Amino acid sequence: MFQTVTAPTGVWRGRVTGDVTVFHGIQYARADRFAPPQRCEPQLQHLVEVPEPGPIAPQSPSRLEGVMGAPSSLKQSEACLTVTVTTPHLAQPGSLPVLVWLHGGAFLSGSGAWEQYGAEQLVRETGIVVVSVNYRLGVLGYLCAPGISSGNLGLLDQITALEWVRDNIEAFGGDNGRVTLDGQSAGAHSIVAMLGIDRARSLFSRAIIQSAPLGLGFHSVEQARRAAEIFEEELGSDPRRAVVTDILAAQARTAHRLAGRGAMNSAPPFLPVHGMAPLPFVGEWNGKVAANAARRKILIGNTRDEMAAFFGPHPVFSAMRRVPLAGPQLAGAIQRRVQKVVFDNPVQEFADRFASAGASVWRYGIGPLHPDNPFGACHCIDIPLLFGDGDTWRDAPMLRPLSPKEIGESGTRTRRYWGEFVHTGRISDPAWPMHRPKSRYAHLLTDETIGGSA
Numbered sequence: 001m002f003q004t005v006t007a008p009t010g011v012w013r014g015r016v017t018g019d020v021t022v023f024h025g026i027q028y029a030r031a032d033r034f035a036p037p038q039r040c041e042p043q044l045q046h047l048v049e050v051p052e053p054g055p056i057a058p059q060s061p062s063r064l065e066g067v068m069g070a071p072s073s074l075k076q077s078e079a080c081l082t083v084t085v086t087t088p089h090l091a092q093p094g095s096l097p098v099l100v101w102l103h104g105g106a107f108l109s110g111s112g113a114w115e116q117y118g119a120e121q122l123v124r125e126t127g128i129v130v131v132s133v134n135y136r137l138g139v140l141g142y143l144c145a146p147g148i149s150s151g152n153l154g155l156l157d158q159i160t161a162l163e164w165v166r167d168n169i170e171a172f173g174g175d176n177g178r179v180t181l182d183g184q185s186a187g188a189h190s191i192v193a194m195l196g197i198d199r200a201r202s203l204f205s206r207a208i209i210q211s212a213p214l215g216l217g218f219h220s221v222e223q224a225r226r227a228a229e230i231f232e233e234e235l236g237s238d239p240r241r242a243v244v245t246d247i248l249a250a251q252a253r254t255a256h257r258l259a260g261r262g263a264m265n266s267a268p269p270f271l272p273v274h275g276m277a278p279l280p281f282v283g284e285w286n287g288k289v290a291a292n293a294a295r296r297k298i299l300i301g302n303t304r305d306e307m308a309a310f311f312g313p314h315p316v317f318s319a320m321r322r323v324p325l326a327g328p329q330l331a332g333a334i335q336r337r338v339q340k341v342v343f344d345n346p347v348q349e350f351a352d353r354f355a356s357a358g359a360s361v362w363r364y365g366i367g368p369l370h371p372d373n374p375f376g377a378c379h380c381i382d383i384p385l386l387f388g389d390g391d392t393w394r395d396a397p398m399l400r401p402l403s404p405k406e407i408g409e410s411g412t413r414t415r416r417y418w419g420e421f422v423h424t425g426r427i428s429d430p431a432w433p434m435h436r437p438k439s440r441y442a443h444l445l446t447d448e449t450i451g452g453s454a
Contacts, residue, residue, distance in 0.1 A: 002051075003089060007171035009042045009164070013049045016089050020120045023085040023172070024113065025054025028133075028164035029157065030081065033140065034149035034240060037081060037160045054082040056111035057137040058244045060252055063106075067309045068380050069396040072115035078140065078244065081157055083164065084112055084132040086119040091129070091173025097422045098174040100165055100204065101132045101387075102158060104185025104211075104380070106268040108138045108251070116388040121408070126419025129174035133161045139231060139239065139251045142270035144224035148239060151224055151273040155197075158190055159278065162203040180206040180422045184383060188212035190272065192350070196285035197278045201292055206425050208418065209300040210382050214346030216267050220282075224273040230254045231269075294358030297425040299418075301364035301442055302347050305376035307339045309398070352437040361435040362427045364417075365442035369410050370402055377446070385411030385445065386418060414445045 001016040005023070014023035026048075029037035055077035062068070088096065103110040103117060111117070112132030119130035135141065135157035144151030166176045181204040183191045188209040194200040195207070219227070234257075235242060235250035242250075255269045275281040280288065311331065323330075347363075355361045366385075368376045375381070375398045384393045390404025399407055421427060427434075432443040 002049075004047065005171050006044070007168040009040060009044075009168055011044060011047045013047055013051075014085070015051045017120060018124070019089050020123050021087055021089045022118075022120065023050050023087075024052055025050045025082045026085060027054070027082050029160045030079070031136070031153070031157070033078060034143070034153070036153065037157050039160060039163065053084065053111075053113035054134070055080050056113055056134055058140060058248060059105075059109040059137055060248050062109040064309055064380060067375060067378060067396075067398045068116075068383075069393070071111070072392075074111065074113060076244075078136075080134045080136065081160075082113070082134050083161055084119075085169075085172050086123045086130045086132075087173045088123060088127060088129075093173060094170040094175050096127060096129050096173045096175060097178040097180065098129045098131060098165065098169055098176070099180050099182050099208075099418070099422050100162060101130060102135070102181070102183035102187030102190050103132070104183070104187045105137065107142055107154065107186045107189075107270055107272075108255075108268060110137070110186070116383070116392045118388050118392060121389050122386055122415055122418070125412075125415050126422065128419060128422050129169065129172055131161075131165055131169065131174075133158060135161070138270055139247055140244075142224075142272065143228055143231065143239065144219070144221065144273050144276060145228035145232065145239075146225070148228075151276045152279055155190060155193060155272050156278060159194065159197070159200050159203070162200065166203055177205075178422075179204040180208060182208035182210070182418075183212075184210040185213065185379065186268070189214070189216075189218075193218065193272050193279055193285075195292060195296070196280060196288040198288065199278050205295065206297045206421065207299070208421065209298065209350075211302045211306060211343065211379055212300075212347070212350075213342050214350060215342035216271070218279065219271045219273045221273060221275045224271070224276070227254065227258060227269050230257055290353075290357055293354050296354065296359045297421075298351075298354055298359055298361045299364065299421050299427070300347060300351055300361065301366070301445075302343045303366040303377040303379060303381055304368070305335075305339070306343045306379040307335045308375045308377075309379035311335045311338075348440070351435050355435050356437045360426065362421075362432060363435045363439075363442045364432075365444050367444060367446040369399065369446060373398065373400055382414070382445075385414040410446075417445070 003021045004013045014021045031037045055075045057080040136154045141154030143149045231254040234253040390408035
C-alpha cells in the first residue's frame with residue numbers, strides 16, 4: 001500500500017506499513033563536489049516514487065561496527081543529499097510536531113537511511129513526524145583547503161535540509177513551527193554549532209543533544225588547513241578529480257597520521273571549522289549562542305561509559321588490561337578521565353551555561369542495559385532506545401545478551417520522554433526537574449542511579 005503527498009517542491013509516494021508511512025530518498029538539494037548545496041527546483045509535473053532508501057554519503061566502515069554491529073548495506077554516492085520522512089499514515093497537513101534527526105559517525109560515517117535508524121516504532125508510539133537527514137562526510141563534507149573547498153559543506157547540507165523541512169513538511173503532516181532538532185555524537189555536535197549560526201536560528205526551537213563530544217570543540221582554520229595539507233600529501237593528486245575510493249583511502253591515512261603514535265588521538269580528522277561560513281569565529285559564535293539561549297528548550301545528556309566503545313576494542317588498552325593487577329585499574333582510570341574531559345564535564349558546563357542564560361534545560365544520563373555486557377553504557381547505546389527495533393539491533397555486541405523483545409522494550413521510557421519533549425517542549429515528570437546551574441543531577445533513562453540528587 002502506498003500514500004502520495006504533494007508538497008511545494010515535489011510529489012512523492014511512500015510505502016505504508018500499518019499506521020505509518022515512510023518516504024525514502026527524498027532529494028532536498030544537489031551539490032557538485034566541494035560546492036555548497038543548491039536547493040532543488042520544484043518538480044510538480046511528475047510523481048517520484050521513493051519506496052527504498054536512497055544512496056548514502058561515500059564512507060569507509062565505521063570504527064564502531066565491533067560495538068554497534070554492521071549497518072544495513074546501502075549504495076554510496078556523492079548524490080546523497082536526501083531525507084527519509086516517517087509520518088503517521090494520513091496525518092492531517094501541518095498538525096504534528098517534527099523531529100529532525102542528524103546521525104553521528106565522527107563526521108566520517110553514518111546515514112539517516114540505515115535500517116537501524118528506522119523511525120517507525122518512534123512515530124507509532126509518539127505521534128510525531130521524523131525526518132532523518134543524509135549529509136556529506138569526511139573530506140567531501142569538511143575539507144578546508146584554499147582554492148578547493150571552503151569547508152563546512154556537511155554543515156551547510158544540514159541547514160539546507162532544515163530549510164526543506166520548513167518549506168515542505170506540512171504536506172507530510174508536520175508543523176514547521178514545532179521543529180525539534182535531535183542528533184547523536186557528530187550529529188549532536190552539529191546542533192551545537194547551529195546554535196550560533198544566524199541562518200539556522202529560526203529553523204528549530206528545540207534541541208536534543210545526545211552524547212556530543214563537546215570537549216573536542218571544532219577546528220580552527222589553522223587546524224583544518226593542516227589536516228587538508230596532510231590529506232593532499234596522502235592523496236597525491238587533485239581531490240577535485242580523484243576517484244572516491246582514492247579519496248577514502250587517503251582520508252584513512254590522514255586520520256592515522258593525525259592520531260599519532262599508538263593511534264591514541266581518536267578525534268575526527270575533519271570537523272566543522274570556526275571562521276568559515278556559516279560557522280563564525282569562536283568569539284562571535286559564543287556571543288550568538290548566548291544571545292539566542294533564552295528562547296531555546298534543550299534536552300541534553302550522555303551515557304555513563306561513552307569511551308568504552310573506543311577503548312574497549314583499542315589494541316593499546318586491550319594489552320594494558322592484560323597486565324596483571326595494575327593493568328585493568330590503570331586502563332579504567334584513563335578511560336574515566338577521558339570520559340570526563342570529552343563528555344561529562346563539557347556537557348555539565350553546557351547545561352549550566354544555557355540554564356544561566358534563561359534556556360529551559362533538562363539533563364539525562366544512561367546506564368548499562370545489561371550488567372554482563374563488557375561495553376556497559378557505551379557510546380551509541382542510546383540509539384536503540386529510540387530508533388529501529390529489536391530485530392534491527394539483534395546482532396549489536398553492545399546489547400548482548402538482550403533478546404530482540406528486551407531490546408524493543410528497553411527504550412519505551414526514553415521514547416515516551418522524547419515524544420513529550422517534541423510535542424510540548426518540556427518534561428512534565430516531577431521526578432525529572434529542569435536543570436539548575438551547578439546541579440549534578442542527570443535523570444536516568446535506564447534502571448541504575450547515576451548523578452547527584454535533584
